[in-house]
Amino acid sequence: xxxxxxxxxxxxxxxxxxxxxxxxxxxxxxxxxxxxxxxxxxxxxxxxxxxxxxxxxxxxxxxxxxxxxxxxxxxxxxxxxxxxxxxxxxxxxxxxxxxxxxxxxxxxxxxxxxxxxxxxxxxxxxxxxxxxxxxxxxxxxxxxxxxxxxxxxxxxxxxxxxxxxxxxxxxxxxxxxxxxxxxxxxxxxxxxxxxxxxxxxxxxxxxxxxxxxxxxxxxxxxxxxxxxxxxxxxxxxxxxxxxxxxxxxxxxxxxxxxxxxxxxxxxxxxxxxxxxxxxxxxxxxxxxxxxxxxxxxxxxxxxxxxxxxxxxxxxxxxxxxxxxxxxxxxxxxxxxxxxxxxxxxxxxxxxxxxxxxxxxxxxxxxxxxxxxxxxxxxxxxxxxxxxxxxxxxxxxxxxxxxxxxxxxxxxxxxxxxxxxxxxxxxxxxxxxxxxxxxxxxxxxxxxxxxxxxxxxxxx
DNA sequence: GTAGCCTTGATG
DNA sequence: CATCAAGGCTAC
Numbered sequence: 001x002x003x004x005x006x007x008x009x010x011x012x013x014x015x016x017x018x019x020x021x022x023x024x025x026x027x028x029x030x031x032x033x034x035x036x037x038x039x040x041x042x043x044x045x046x047x048x049x050x051x052x053x054x055x056x057x058x059x060x061x062x063x064x065x066x067x068x069x070x071x072x073x074x075x076x077x078x079x080x081x082x083x084x085x086x087x088x089x090x091x092x093x094x095x096x097x098x099x100x101x102x103x104x105x106x107x108x109x110x111x112x113x114x115x116x117x118x119x120x121x122x123x124x125x126x127x128x129x130x131x132x133x134x135x136x137x138x139x140x141x142x143x144x145x146x147x148x149x150x151x152x153x154x155x156x157x158x159x160x161x162x163x164x165x166x167x168x169x170x171x172x173x174x175x176x177x178x179x180x181x182x183x184x185x186x187x188x189x190x191x192x193x194x195x196x197x198x199x200x201x202x203x204x205x206x207x208x209x210x211x212x213x214x215x216x217x218x219x220x221x222x223x224x225x226x227x228x229x230x231x232x233x234x235x236x237x238x239x240x241x242x243x244x245x246x247x248x249x250x251x252x253x254x255x256x257x258x259x260x261x262x263x264x265x266x267x268x269x270x271x272x273x274x275x276x277x278x279x280x281x282x283x284x285x286x287x288x289x290x291x292x293x294x295x296x297x298x299x300x301x302x303x304x305x306x307x308x309x310x311x312x313x314x315x316x317x318x319x320x321x322x323x324x325x326x327x328x329x330x331x332x333x334x335x336x337x338x339x340x341x342x343x344x345x346x347x348x349x350x351x352x353x354x355x356x357x358x359x360x361x362x363x364x365x366x367x368x369x370x371x372x373x374x375x376x377x378x379x380x381x382x383x384x385x386x387x388x389x390x391x392x393x394x395x396x397x398x399x400x401x402x403x404x405x406x407x408x409x410x411x412x413x414x415x416x417x418x419x420x421x422x423x424x425x426x427x428x429x430x431x432x433x434x435x436x437x438x439x440x441x442x443x444x445x446x447x448x449x450x451x452x453x454x455x456x457x458x459x
Numbered sequence: 460g461t462a463g464c465c466t467t468g469a470t471g
Numbered sequence: 472c473a474t475c476a477a478g479g480c481t482a483c
Contacts, residue, residue: 021463023476032462038478039460063461082477089478090468099476466479471472 014076014252015069016062023099026079027251032062037073040066041083077255102251109244112236236403239396246300248293260289280436281443288447 011020011028018030025037039045047067049055055068062069074080082093264282271277277285401411408414430452436442437449 025477030462031464034476035462036460042478066460084477087478088468089466090475091477092469092475093477096470096476461483463482464480467475467477469476470474 014249015072015078016057016059018059018062023095023102024078025082026095026098026255027077027102029073029078033069033073033078036062036066036069037078038083040070040073041080042087045070074259077252077259079255079258098251098254105250109247112244113241237396237399239392240400243301246297248297260286277443278441280441284443284446284448291447291451 012018013020013030013033014027015029015033018032020028021031021034022028024034029037040047045066047065047070049065049067051065051068053068053071055061055065057065057069057072079095082095084093264285268276268282397415398412401415402409405411433442433448433452437452442449
């Protein structure tokens with residue numbers, strides 16, 4: 001492993017790539033983008049782009065196009081509401097706890113990687129290497145072909161705008177809904193969302209709404225305990241490190257969830273009463289974003305990179321898992337609107353369980369689905385690879401749980417035991433979605449439905 | 460207008 | 472009292 005973890009972890013401004021000077025307006029940015037964002041919002045500046053509104057923003061070119069720079073600021077998750085209307089100096093705002101949490105997560109990630117870096121020099125990782133050799137190190141050294149766009153089995157694709165705005169927003173609905181039981185017809189979605197929203201610190205120049213929705217209201221994060229230091233003697237399997245590396249930046253994900261909800265709210269407000277989407281329709285939009293997010297994640301995941309075709313139908317349980325994860329981070333007001341109970345698992349590190357569960361389950365499903373699909377479609381070339389990867393992920397999880405939780409020797413099996421429940425949950429969600437689709441309640445061009453259709457025709 | 464440095468003040 | 476993320480100042 002010749003990764004330079006230090007350089008990988010060194011924070012760069014998500015807008016221009018310059019050196020980060022601290023948390024500013026919602027996330028880690030450089031001093032110049034902080035100043036630029038502040039000037040723009042405070043002075044209500046309006047820019048125009050001389051090109052096609054997709055200028056590259058980097059350290060050397062950031063001055064060229066303020067329009068695209070500001071757009072990028074918003075897209076990466078900088079918060080308008082963190083700019084103060086009264087220009088009051090000093091003090092703290094509502095984002096303080098969010099920054100603290102993000103710092104803790106980053107520190108934990110760093111500690112994990114650093115500790116394993118030291119260990120790996122001394123002891124080579126334990127890896128199964130079946131024939132042919134699809135072991136992790138091989139996968140790492142083989143760059144994925146550029147055209148590994150997932151085959152989503154549908155022509156539905158997000159617009160560039162949507163893709164840019166919500167590329168990694170990961171919010172969907174993990175609803176323990178009894179099959180074929182419709183939600184209450186007039187469940188109030190947005191009016192109450194707005195009532196829970198935090199008040200902007202700045203008057204709204206950029207949206208028509210008076211409030212901003214803060215999906216990640218920092219005060220209401222369920223209590224986890226963070227492990228700031230890696231337990232002594234912990235050997236982190238390289239696979240786990242790779243998953244940690246490809247995890248999306250949590251703060252940015254949260255910011256995008258917030259932006260996505262605000263966007264939906266704005267759209268909803270601008271609709272006439274007749275055109276207004278039902279709660280379920282809104283949920284479908286949010287769920288679509290989760291799917292796109294999963295696709296993005298899969299494309300960056302070492303295993304899926306090697307697969308020419310990614311079976312998105314297998315992402316349904318994945319979606320449920322990701323939602324479980326994200327709803328543990330979301331404030332209660334969002335959960336209450338989606339009939340989801342936040343999951344409180346203070347003894348479980350969400351980062352690790354998320355990584356493991358998602359990877360394992362999706363790979364397991366991949367094996368399962370491919371076995372079925374291979375009856376009809378010739379995808380045999382991937383089969384040994386997928387099975388090998390599945391075994392490796394399993395082995396890594398086992399190794400990790402034994403080292404990280406020696407006091408809970410059955411942790412591995414406990415995690416595996418969760419899968420049937422999750423699968424059952426996703427099946428219920430599928431059935432419910434079908435039912436809603438048949439009763440004409442799913443919005444047009446919904447990716448979830450396209451996916452379900454693809455799944456049911458090929459299996 | 461930009462961006463580096465300075466001042467401020469709530470928070471723990 | 473230290474921290475640090477707000478806004479302010481100012482040379483360029």
